[in-house]
Amino acid sequence: MYIFERALAIWQASSYTQCALYLTFTFIFYFFIVFTYRLTFHPLARYPGPFFARISDWPLVIYCYRGDRHLWELKNHLKYGPIVRYGANSLSISTPTSLPLIHGPKANVKKGSWYKTLDISAGAPSVQMEINKHAHALRRRFLAPAFSERALKNAEKLITVSALKLSKNLGLGGEEGWSEAKNMNDWATYFGFDFISDLGYGSSFGMLDGQENRWIPGVLKSASVFLYYVGYLPFIDFVRPLMGTAIQDYISQDAADSLKYTEMANSRLAARMELERKLKIEGKETSRKDTFHYLLNSKDAVTGKTFTKEELQADSALIIAAGSDGVAITIAACMFYLLKNPEAMGRLVKEIREAFSSVEEIRNPKLNTLLYLHACIEETLRMNPPKPSTLPREVLQGGLTIDENHFPKGVNIGSPLYVMHHDPSIFPEPWSFKPERFIASESTAERVAAARAVSAPFLIGPMNCIGKNMSFIALKLALAHVLFSNDVRISGKLTGGGGKDEEEGREREDEYQMQDWIIGFRDGPMIEVRKRSLVET
Numbered sequence: 001m002y003i004f005e006r007a008l009a010i011w012q013a014s015s016y017t018q019c020a021l022y023l024t025f026t027f028i029f030y031f032f033i034v035f036t037y038r039l040t041f042h043p044l045a046r047y048p049g050p051f052f053a054r055i056s057d058w059p060l061v062i063y064c065y066r067g068d069r070h071l072w073e074l075k076n077h078l079k080y081g082p083i084v085r086y087g088a089n090s091l092s093i094s095t096p097t098s099l100p101l102i103h104g105p106k107a108n109v110k111k112g113s114w115y116k117t118l119d120i121s122a123g124a125p126s127v128q129m130e131i132n133k134h135a136h137a138l139r140r141r142f143l144a145p146a147f148s149e150r151a152l153k154n155a156e157k158l159i160t161v162s163a164l165k166l167s168k169n170l171g172l173g174g175e176e177g178w179s180e181a182k183n184m185n186d187w188a189t190y191f192g193f194d195f196i197s198d199l200g201y202g203s204s205f206g207m208l209d210g211q212e213n214r215w216i217p218g219v220l221k222s223a224s225v226f227l228y229y230v231g232y233l234p235f236i237d238f239v240r241p242l243m244g245t246a247i248q249d250y251i252s253q254d255a256a257d258s259l260k261y262t263e264m265a266n267s268r269l270a271a272r273m274e275l276e277r278k279l280k281i282e283g284k285e286t287s288r289k290d291t292f293h294y295l296l297n298s299k300d301a302v303t304g305k306t307f308t309k310e311e312l313q314a315d316s317a318l319i320i321a322a323g324s325d326g327v328a329i330t331i332a333a334c335m336f337y338l339l340k341n342p343e344a345m346g347r348l349v350k351e352i353r354e355a356f357s358s359v360e361e362i363r364n365p366k367l368n369t370l371l372y373l374h375a376c377i378e379e380t381l382r383m384n385p386p387k388p389s390t391l392p393r394e395v396l397q398g399g400l401t402i403d404e405n406h407f408p409k410g411v412n413i414g415s416p417l418y419v420m421h422h423d424p425s426i427f428p429e430p431w432s433f434k435p436e437r438f439i440a441s442e443s444t445a446e447r448v449a450a451a452r453a454v455s456a457p458f459l460i461g462p463m464n465c466i467g468k469n470m471s472f473i474a475l476k477l478a479l480a481h482v483l484f485s486n487d488v489r490i491s492g493k494l495t496g497g498g499g500k501d502e503e504e505g506r507e508r509e510d511e512y513q514m515q516d517w518i519i520g521f522r523d524g525p526m527i528e529v530r531k532r533s534l535v536e537t
């Protein structure tokens with residue numbers, strides 16, 4: 001008390017200049033103590049990493065903002081080894097043994113506090129943002145019927161509608177020869193949004209057909225840029241209460257777009273809820289079992305709980321984003337690698353065209369027997385995992401031991417997927433597109449098992465991607481339909497890859513480039529398309 005009274009007396013007796021000096025000194029002293037603690041007594045003090053990242057989260061914020069976090073993580077692991085301190089309280093661990101220990105069913109972790117910010121404007125956390133382990137498990141139980149085997153059987157028919165449209169409209173203009181140049185990324189994005197809205201709400205965005213809703217991917221991109229870095233801001237606890245309010249409109253265009261995106265997702269959901277309500281009044285069961293049909297009628301068997309409106313809104317925004325973009329980037333990236341590797345393209349086209357004799361036949365169970373198609377998708381997801389950087393998991397009471405290192409409660413750990421997917425000891429020639437590494441008869445069963453144990457684009461364990469099986473259906477249908485009905489060639493020079501004059505980490509011409517903003521964003525390749533019937537007649 002005495003010290004406080006003395007300080008107050010000095011403050012009152014001081015001029016403005018002196019007060020400014022005292023404040024500056026206090027700040028410097030405070031940060032000196034904080035930084036010294038982080039470098040000495042902090043539980044992660046002994047782990048290596050870039051100097052500024054060991055004392056502050058600002059370098060992480062900057063790389064998230066720039067979309068280069070995955071490249072930074074790779075550079076750090078090459079320099080410092082398998083365990084890297086990338087933030088004041090955060091480690092990324094790239095050993096194969098660490099993946100199940102951090103993300104598997106028995107991992108003593110919950111999601112890190114970064115998740116608290118992601119869908120704050122929805123008024124409730126989505127399943128992905130639910131930090132409480134038990135609440136998360138409950139939400140997963142709720143969602144399960146929408147992703148069950150029965151639902152997926154239904155989903156295949158619905159996704160086929162968009163896959164057919166992608167194949168037809170991408171090939172438009174190619175009836176009389178090669179079409180004009182088309183950006184594969186744009187068309188893959190239209191497909192991603194159309195299939196997920198059709199499947200999710202029973203009404204497609206119609207991006208494959210027309211311009212009206214083609215603004216949505218741009219807004220989602222801005223929202224992702226903003227929400228990615230903002231969650232890591234060192235003073236986020238003070239910013240969070242302002243998020244989702246009108247103030248967000250004045251922070252930046254990205255922040256305003258984030259609200260616009262949420263409003264769009266909410267209005268889609270409202271329309272779907274209204275339809276469900278009307279059907280119930282009329283005593284009709286919807287014959288079209290889309291994702292929200294399941295969610296709106298979901299009731300937990302154990303607790304009897306149903307979804308709240310806010311939870312549904314949060315999941316609605318999540319499902320559009322998570323469902324559309326992971327699939328879209330994988331289609332665009334796969335096309336890039338196939339065009340870059342004509343042998344692989346030839347083999348895949350042959351496999352698809354020999355398996356089916358008409359577009360109507362392109363469906364499961366046969367589609368799932370196409371080994372090379374499956375391997376091309378797995379290899380693309382290895383090279384370009386859509387969520388390429390460490391997703392933070394916070395260690396719970398009791399700590400966690402990995403490779404003889406003990407991590408105490410409260411620290412963040414995670415698996416850097418992009419780094420792990422390019423580990424040359426598991427994936428020889430890691431920057432080359434080699435689908436064969438996922439085919440047992442062309443590699444060995446042991447090598448394929450080792451590759452699958454490390455290549456985890458959907459992550460693993462209870463917090464992994466619930467849409468994994470749905471993604472494979474969508475990816476296979478889209479690629480099979482496009483390559484069955486059309487020939488595809490590079491327009492001019494192959495775009496979408498790195499280049500010698502690009503910034504550090506982006507020099508590899510053979511690698512499809514992406515920006516990491518929660519999901520991977522990208523551009524190209526530019527392609528030309530010719531209807532296949534032309535070649536045959």
Ligand code: HEM
Pocket residue numbers: 127128129140196318319322323324325326327330385386387391457458459462463464465466467468470471
């Ligand atoms: C190639 C496509 C996709 C990839 C690579 C992918 C990857 C992932 C990853 C890595 C996560 C974990 C994120 C985290 O821990 O923060 C995740 C979560 C999630 N994904 Fe996907 N995803 C894809 C497509 C889809 C699709 C099509 C849907 C379905 C509509 C979907 C729905 C979800 C949901 C709801 C979560 C949250 C799960 C939870 O927290 O329990 N994803 N995804």
